[in-house]
Amino acid sequence: MDLNSRSIVERITFYVKHIPVGKVATYGQIADMAGNPRASRVVVRVLNTVSKTEKLPWHRVINSKGMISLKRGHGYEMQKHLLESEGVIFNDNDRINLKQFQWRGS
């Protein structure tokens, strides 16, 4: 498919779908791969809208600090559980070691 002719939203969707199991990507990282390193907030919108009609591995997207952005009682627990079930480890500060789990796209 011709990614370059697609919209930023479509490209973001494409990359999110390609995050491998057991790995994570940051909002900024996906935005960057999609062509606009400053469109991290668009990634948020995509996860909220697109994931309603398509199955996306939304839980594999975390913030630049290696932490889950969802709040407790509002998805945080669910996302953490999904990631742990894939082998991702959280340290004592509830953070994920990006050096170890961040997806290194090509």
Add this chain to the structure above:
DNA sequence: AACCTGACTTCGG
């Protein structure tokens, strides 16, 4: 067209 919003990021103190 102005204004608001969101699972963000970067930078300065």
Add this chain to the structure above:
DNA sequence: TCCGAAGCCAGGT
């Protein structure tokens, strides 16, 4: 290393 402020994108109102 930890905030707070400011910057940023795109869609919805």
